[in-house]
Amino acid sequence: MMNAFYAIGYMILAPFLGGLIAGIDRKITARMQGRVGPPILQPFYDVLKLFEKEKVVVTRSQNYYVLCYVVFMVFTGALFFSGGDILLVVFALTLSHIFLILGAYASNSPYSYIGAERELLQVMAFEPMIVIATIGMYMVTKLAIPKGSFYVSDIASLTIPLILYLPGIFLGLIYVITIKLRKSPFDLSTSHHAHQEIVKGVTTEFSGSTLGRIEVAHWYETVLLLAFVYLFFSFNPLMGVIAVLLVYLLEIFIDNNYPRVKWQMLLKSSWLVALILGMANIALLYYVRGV
Amino acid sequence: MPYLKKSPWIIHYDASSCNGCDIEVLACLTPMYDVERFGIVNTGNPKHADIFVITGSINEQNVEVVKNIYHQMPEPKVVVAVGICATSGGVFQECYNIKGGVDKVIPVDVYVPGCAARPESIIDGIVKALGILEKRKEEHMKKAVEAKQ
Ligand code: SF4
Numbered sequence A: 001m002m003n004a005f006y007a008i009g010y011m012i013l014a015p016f017l018g019g020l021i022a023g024i025d026r027k028i029t030a031r032m033q034g035r036v037g038p039p040i041l042q043p044f045y046d047v048l049k050l051f052e053k054e055k056v057v058v059t060r061s062q063n064y065y066v067l068c069y070v071v072f073m074v075f076t077g078a079l080f081f082s083g084g085d086i087l088l089v090v091f092a093l094t095l096s097h098i099f100l101i102l103g104a105y106a107s108n109s110p111y112s113y114i115g116a117e118r119e120l121l122q123v124m125a126f127e128p129m130i131v132i133a134t135i136g137m138y139m140v141t142k143l144a145i146p147k148g149s150f151y152v153s154d155i156a157s158l159t160i161p162l163i164l165y166l167p168g169i170f171l172g173l174i175y176v177i178t179i180k181l182r183k184s185p186f187d188l189s190t191s192h193h194a195h196q197e198i199v200k201g202v203t204t205e206f207s208g209s210t211l212g213r214i215e216v217a218h219w220y221e222t223v224l225l226l227a228f229v230y231l232f233f234s235f236n237p238l239m240g241v242i243a244v245l246l247v248y249l250l251e252i253f254i255d256n257n258y259p260r261v262k263w264q265m266l267l268k269s270s271w272l273v274a275l276i277l278g279m280a281n282i283a284l285l286y287y288v289r290g291v
Numbered sequence B: 001m002p003y004l005k006k007s008p009w010i011i012h013y014d015a016s017s018c019n020g021c022d023i024e025v026l027a028c029l030t031p032m033y034d035v036e037r038f039g040i041v042n043t044g045n046p047k048h049a050d051i052f053v054i055t056g057s058i059n060e061q062n063v064e065v066v067k068n069i070y071h072q073m074p075e076p077k078v079v080v081a082v083g084i085c086a087t088s089g090g091v092f093q094e095c096y097n098i099k100g101g102v103d104k105v106i107p108v109d110v111y112v113p114g115c116a117a118r119p120e121s122i123i124d125g126i127v128k129a130l131g132i133l134e135k136r137k138e139e140h141m142k143k144a145v146e147a148k149q
Helices: A002-032 A042-052 A061-081 A086-106 A110-144 A152-156 A167-180 A208-231 A237-257 A263-289 B020-027 B063-072 B084-088 B119-148
Strands: B009-014 B051-055 B078-082 B098-100 B110-112
Touching: A002 A042, A002 A061, A002 A208, A002 A237, A042 A208, A061 A086, A061 A208, A086 A110, A086 A152, A086 A208, A110 A152, A110 A167, A110 A263, A152 A208, A167 A208, A167 A237, A167 A263, A208 A237, B009 B020, B009 B063, B020 B051, B020 B078, B020 B119, B051 B063, B051 B084, B051 B119, B078 B084, B078 B119, B084 B110, B110 B119
Parallel strands: B009 B051, B051 B078, B078 B110
Antiparallel strands: none
């Protein structure tokens, strides 16, 4: 019962929270650059405006793909917040991104094509670390529950601090979350800032309400990813919230201080991080605690 | 609701500007003027843009480019011609390759004079364009309703 309540809460509140986070993000970014910056509610104005604009459609199918992207993104988050299987959450998240990529491919424009290719690479870079993270969480649940569990509800109700057992995985996760939050240096496929090299990457051919939907899906995703970070501190809610805030601040800081890298660097570094921080953490857990 | 006014996204195209006006357009984005205060974002993608900011005069080679960008922008949209070159051709008017101001190929809503136009007057021009954008939206909505009937 409680789980369904959380899931519905996520579906309703996440866009507001995500939009607010985006607004604060833009404000802090502006301050870091010595500017005044837009009002906190700016992302909402942007999206509401997009819904007022004409929708230019290149191919019919692209709208369905984007709709699937949004639906699966909401589904992924709802699954997470209802305490579902974390492995399923990870793969549903990938699935939703695949729909976005298909939508970009469908429009047949060279810019969105390159954007889609890069988005695929980003998914590839993100995947190993997040899968290792779920395995790490599973291993820690074994300490409390005899058989272990992949369920978010079990992981969240652990009283042992996850962060103490999985520090390497936590650092690795912060590294790859930069990719999903579309932050520089890993904003290859599309970004919030005006990089005009590939116009707007995956979102180039989307306009009007379709673009608005993509933006809302991104807000849902931001909240989901931050909830992932929270999971490491779920033994102490206050600490969890502080950790989430600090992680996001760090991401903004990274965003403003590092130039965009090439895809080779993205893939190599994120797999290396997964291998070194992630695997070492799991190996240590295995040998020291015997789980 | 007037959300258009609160989040105008622009696309900037350099027709055959001497680069003077371009620099001034970019100056609007710097901390000194910071147009993002008003929600103005330089998108670089015609499909996301509401305001077409164009600098420099139209030459024979970029007629098609300008038309193409204009037609790719979703309604409602406005065009702002920045600098005297964009409004009339300016000092380049008599050149063999110059067609003239932007209004020779697409309808222009706001003319920003100056050589180069100052950032203040560019911002002023864009703010003027916002009012027109609102009106466009109403016309566009009316048309959409009529089309449905
Ligand atoms: S108006 Fe002056 S500064 Fe602007 S493009 Fe023309 S010549 Fe250059």
